[in-house]
Structures are given as structure tokens and as C-alpha cells.
Amino acid sequence: MSRRGGDEIHKLKSDFVRDAVSQDVRSNKFGGRVQTRFPPEPNGYLHIGHAKSICLNFGIASEHNGVCSLRFDDTNPSNEESEFVESIMKDVRWLGFDWGPHLRYASDYFEELYQFALQLIRSEKAYVDSLSADDIRAYRGTLTETGKNSPYRDRTVVENIELFKGMRAGEFPEGSHVLRAKIDMCSGNINMRDPVMYRIVHARHYRTGDKWCIYPLYDFAHGQSDALEGVTHSVCTLEFENNRPLYDWFLDELSVAHPRQIEFARLNLSHTVLSKRKLGELVAGGHVSGWDDPRMPTLSGMRRRGYTPTSLRNFCETIGVAKRNTTVDMALLEHIVRKDLNSCAPRVMGVLRPLRVVLLNYPEEKVEHVEAINNPEDSSMGTRSVPFSRVLYLEKDDFNEDPPKKFYRLAPGREVRLRYAYFIRCENVVHNPETGEVEELHCTYDPSTLGGMAPDGRKVKATLHWVSAAHSVDAEIRLYERLFSVEEPSALTSEILASSLNPESLQVLRGCKLEPSLAQPSSDSTYQFERQGYFCVDSIESSENKLVFNRTVALRDTWARIESKRHAKRNN
């Protein structure tokens, strides 16, 4: 059957958000225009959950030839820092998206927002309240009881304007006054019970410095920022569903055209947490080395770990967009990372836990060079030459003196193939006289098997990776496992979160032996160490004097599965 053009047409990405946007385009709402935005608060690093939102917002815009801007919602000077805006811009670019000239900051709108507030005061839709924070809470009521009006609710316009200007002028201490919207203290939606619009904060803002001492709350800044920018579709997460009526109220009272807000469910990933607060606590508590610790689900951590932007984008596409709360299995992310890496990662050989092997019948001084394929999935990546000699390193796990059933690697008297080289046979095992540990293997090789095939057609059951000892380069390798041993750590409170960390999430291996082509590794590619997994140079701690590799993800390991099943059976 031949494939015709029509069969190749990609199914257009579709989800309920995109459907809604497309409908608006078709009905010519917003003049057929599409403009979105990604609005992070610069108070932490971006994580894979943000990637979902980034892919959605930038994706929708580009599918409609529209604009997607990057806007920092920086309305709270006490949390926000330039370090975070730098990292956020870097991460969004790395993920593969470009906001072009559309870089925005809510703090750029402080003056406009202030004027909006004045406008609401003049139309008697906002007032300065002088209740304490505790009293405001008490007056607000509860989920089941209505609230009651503040005694300051009926201040005159003149009085309100004077007080609000005084707030701006720095005449009052923090907490003495706030500006509130005058809506409905009996509303079933608690967000509508005269929400606070402005608070006094005598703190330096990382962008506006000391220019302001009153700052709008997110609720009063977000919708207007969208409106000021001409955003048509304001895509956000589910928890803002309750706030939508409030945003609409502000915009309607201000007579400003407003975007359509569409809420989707945020991402949850098994075995990790995706909450900036909790991630920040892991950093602050020293449980990880930083926001970019390769175990972190942050974009900077995943970059350092060797995950590709392509695989993260593919992941976001695969998980879809919907409204129900879900937890995606980490195994899916790992599968997608492997799939991308399998197609593009150069293959090399590296021995993680070296076992010295001497080929008794191989000449002392002889060195041969065998040709190895760089990527069997992509012949255009070519081949390389790897040195072979009398003394080699093999993987400790590839030898077993007393091999269990189904173990078909090296064992006493057994023959295996060394990848791209010769068949070798284990003749003798040298033990450490004190510990009894296997210290070295004496093997013989069959010169007629160069290239990996025997002229007599005999087969071996295993092909092992190896490194020539004299030519090897030393490296430190860091193996990573899931950050948490429990499946849903997000359900845990901050207090017990750290105690649920997986103690084996980081394992450091020293004295690993790599093939010589890795002496000068590429800093931006992730390699496949054959039969082991994918590894990349650690961007922070690796140097010319000390090579450090991070394991991105292990290869699927059927043998390990057989073994763990065996152990499970034994323990039952």
C-alpha cells in the first residue's frame, strides 16, 4: 500500500482549549485575532508543569499566526528577584520558544493600574478600608456564612481618594489601610466579597525600586494587564476559575475589553513535586544541590540531567490538556526521553564498575583499532575507531562466577563477544586473597572472530561493552533515580516531605572507565553508553581535569527485571 500525501497530513493538535480558540477565530470574535501570554511570577524556577503551559500558550499562538508574550507578573516585591527572571527567560528559550519583542512586566503597568484604581474609587466601586487584616478576615465570613460590610465601606469618594493618594505617598505604615473593591459581602463566591486590590508594602521592588510603596494584588493586576496588552485568550490553571468572575467584574466596571479566560488542569508527575514552594523548600533545606539539581523536575534540572527540549515538548503534547486533575506517570516522561535520545544520541562505550580483564594470548604491545557505529538508528552519524589491547575493563555486572539461570553473560569457561571486536573465553578467575572478591579475569581471545563473527558459525549469547585499559579515560558518573520513593509526594505536607526523599536518588560512581573519544566530550549532546543508558557531561562540575557525567535515564533493562522478579519471589 502506498502512502499518499493525504495520509501524511498531521492530525491537528486538538484539545478543549484549542477547540475554543479555533471557534472564536471562526466566529470572528476578537476580529479573528489570537494573542496569548505566559505569565510567570519571578519567585522561583520553571518546572515541567510550566512547560505544559508554555507549550500550550506559545503553541496556540503560533498555530494561528498570533502573538504570545512573556509577562512577568511581578506584583509582590517581597518574593521576586532578577535571578528568577533571568532563569525563566533562559528556560523558555531553551524549551524552544521565542516571545520576540513581546517581553512584558506587570510592574510596567503600575501607573495604569493606579489610575484604574482611582477610576473605580470615583465610580464608587472601590474604597479604602482601615480594618486590620484579622478583622478583614473575620468580616469576610466563611464558606457557609455570608460576610458583613466593613464600617469603612461608605467613605466618600473624596475621602477615599485622599487616603489612597496618602497610601501611595507613603504616609501610612503597612497594614494600616488597603484598597478594596466594593462588590458583595454576601456573594457565594468568596472572591467577590470586597476583595483587596492594593496593599501597602514598604519594600524595594527589583524593577521599580522605591518608586512605589503600594502594590496591586495579582487579582487586580492580571486581568488588566491582559487587557492592556490585547490578549484575546487568557489560558490559566483551574484554581483561577473562581477568580474569573472577579476579573470580568473589574474589566466591565473599567469598561475595558477583556480576553476569554480558559482554565485547564495543571500537571502532576508521579514521584516528584511540582510546587514552586515545595521545590524551594528542598533547595533551602539543602536536600538538593539547587534549583538545577539534576533530580529536580525544573527545566534547569532536566537540562542539566540531559533531557532534550524536544522530548519535553513531545511529552507536553502526549499528556494532552483537560480539566480533570491527573497525575502523569514518570515512566511516560522517561519513555519519551528515551525515544528521542535513541534517535539522536551518539553511542559510546563506558564501563561504570570496572573489572580488569587480561587476554592471555593477546600480544603485550599490540593495539588494534576497531570500527564502531555511532548510531545504528542513523547511519549518517558515521563510525569511529576504538582502540583494543591486551588489558581491558569489562562491567562487573557482566561477569558472574556462579551464573543463575538466564544469565548469559560471561562466566568461567564461557565465551562471549566483545562488541565490534573478538570472542573471548573466561579461563581463570583471580580473587583478592583477603576479601575473596573477584579482582581480575584471565581470558583468551579467538583471533579469527575479529569483527564479531566466528568463521565456524558458532554463536555466543551475549555481546559486552568494554574499554581498553591503557587508552581509557577516567570519569565520575552520577546515577539518578526518582527524587521521592513514594508515588504521590505532592500529597505530603512540607514537614514530612523531606523524609520521603528517595535515599538512592543520587549515587556517585568514581573511577569509571570511558573510551578515549570521551576525553573531550561535547557539552551539548547526550550520549548513549551502550547497554547502560544515556549520559551527558555535567555542565557545572565537569572540567578538563575531572570529567563528570550525569545519567539522564537508564536503558530499559530486561535482565534487571528478571532479577528483581527472582528476588521478589525469593522474599515471598
Place this chain on the structure above:
RNA sequence: UGGGGGAUAGUUUAGUUGGUAGAACAGCGGAUUCUGGUUCCGCCAGCCCAGGUUCGAAUCCUGGUCCCCCAGCCA
């Protein structure tokens, strides 16, 4: 218990005038393989519940159940 949302295999999803519930991941089994990788094939497994309308319901109607969000001068 006020208001706002949501329920399709173990997990994440598709299902557009009502017409045999489709996929991916995970799990299990097999074939191929100079990576116990990749690839390929097969198996397992699902419409929250109860009624109703209909020749026919995941889809429409009624009534339940369960889960999530909101009581920051956080976002």
C-alpha cells in the same frame, strides 16, 4: 455544608447530528537483533452509580455518589 469545577482500562487520553469505545504508557508473552537497547507482533484491561428516552446512550433527561478548588493584605 455556600459557590465554582471534574469523573472513559493501573496511568494519561480520543470519541465533533446518539450507531461495534480507539490510542499511548505501564504490565505480561513472543519474534528479530553484534546493545538483555531499538524495532515488530500478540495478550491483559475501561465509559462513577441508578433510573429514564430511544431500534440503539460514553454522548440526551432525572436523581445520586465520589474527587478537586475558594474563607492571603500570595500568585
